[in-house]
Amino acid sequence: MATLIKHRRIVAQPSPPELTLEPADDPAAFAERLADLRVVAVRFPKYADGRGYSIGRLLRERHGYKGELRAVGEVARDHLELLAQCGFDAFELRAGEDVDDALVAFDDLSENYQSTAAQPLPLFRRRAVA
Template sequence: MASIIKNRAIVNDDWTVVRPAEDGSLPPVNELPAGKVLVPLALWQAEREALSASRSAAEIGVWLAPDSEPADIAGDFDKLALIGVDFPVFRDGRGYSIGRLLRERYGYKGELRAIGDVLRDQLTFMFRCGFDAYALRADKDFDDALKAFDEFSVQYQGAVDNPSPLFRRRAAAAAAAADEVSA
């Protein structure tokens, strides 16, 4: 069984990622593998009723391509166990924006999984954008990848994990210290 990193731990992955065929065609719902499936947004949009009728919400997830619009899935959060975001190549950063939009604009609270060409160097940044699960590329070392989460002790920018940028955190700490001195 394959593994993923979820909530900073290596766990078994019991999901099957369904990809379109080389010609772009999507498989029929009755030919999907048994168990939990992570289907492309296009298949979900075309076969939402059939998928919901054939499986429980705990067995259905949808993955978004880099050019997908997160708003297209926002009304379906209660019907899905997880949302995946595909990173087809390392240099394609559109998935980071999709993660932030899902968390910040649309309020998605469930599992947000990075799939595709996911490498150790991306994990901290993905985490800051709201991802909590990572399907590393098959040739990568999971134990080494876990170390990525502890490499940076300070982040300058605000993000999903801490919306306040460093200058505001420092100003708040200075104001609190001044209040403590004057009290």
């Protein structure tokens, strides 16, 4: 059974996504609807298919989506930190993933050099302020 984690907790009874984007989908095509949605999922059909990371950032940064952004499909422990940086805040782990391992996956790296959905200011701008 796939487990959904959000805010570093297991979600007991997840609500189904109102919209699921496939990797080839263009987020711009759904832009008008996003304001009314509370749960949008992006599907990762393969472990190494990285298109959804761009989709996540576009939904958050370009189209201003504020609701739950859920990664579904081949979502594994070692993806989580990257996904979180790209704007995902809910993760439906694929079957067989160790949930305890997954819950600590967000702390592997303490910084990001880049501008991301989770941290729009790149490290060099934050360094400059510090």
